[in-house]
Amino acid sequence: MKVGRAGRLGLGIVLAGYALWASLWGLGGYALIDPDEPRYAQAAVEMAASGDYLVPMVSGEVRLNKPPLFYWLEVAAGAALGGQSEAASRLPSAVAGLAIAFIVFLL
Numbered sequence: 001m002k003v004g005r006a007g008r009l010g011l012g013i014v015l016a017g018y019a020l021w022a023s024l025w026g027l028g029g030y031a032l033i034d035p036d037e038p039r040y041a042q043a044a045v046e047m048a049a050s051g052d053y054l055v056p057m058v059s060g061e062v063r064l065n066k067p068p069l070f071y072w073l074e075v076a077a078g079a080a081l082g083g084q085s086e087a088a089s090r091l092p093s094a095v096a097g098l099a100i101a102f103i104v105f106l107l
Contacts, residue, residue: 019102040071047075
């Protein structure tokens with residue numbers, strides 16, 4: 001059975017809606033999960049507070065477990081959402097997951 005262009009477009013819209021719902025629903029609905037999420041969030045908070053966007057630090061110790069781009073995205077999400085929160089800390093990963101889902105759909 002052949003699916004026309006309109007059918008593929010409709011399927012794409014339905015899948016995109018589901019991916020958005022599944023990725024973003026309840027993003028800030030629960031506390032950060034130990035041990036990693038709080039450390040990543042704290043590094044972003046300290047990066048924004050100090051203005052040093054090159055070397056991520058947690059409690060005065062250098063934290064190079066992730067590339068600085070991840071922390072920059074967390075700082076940007078915090079600024080966009082009005083301050084650091086659970087949702088702001090998880091938003092960069094959720095958006096990356098949505099981008100990967102979109103790329104897989106295109107393939």
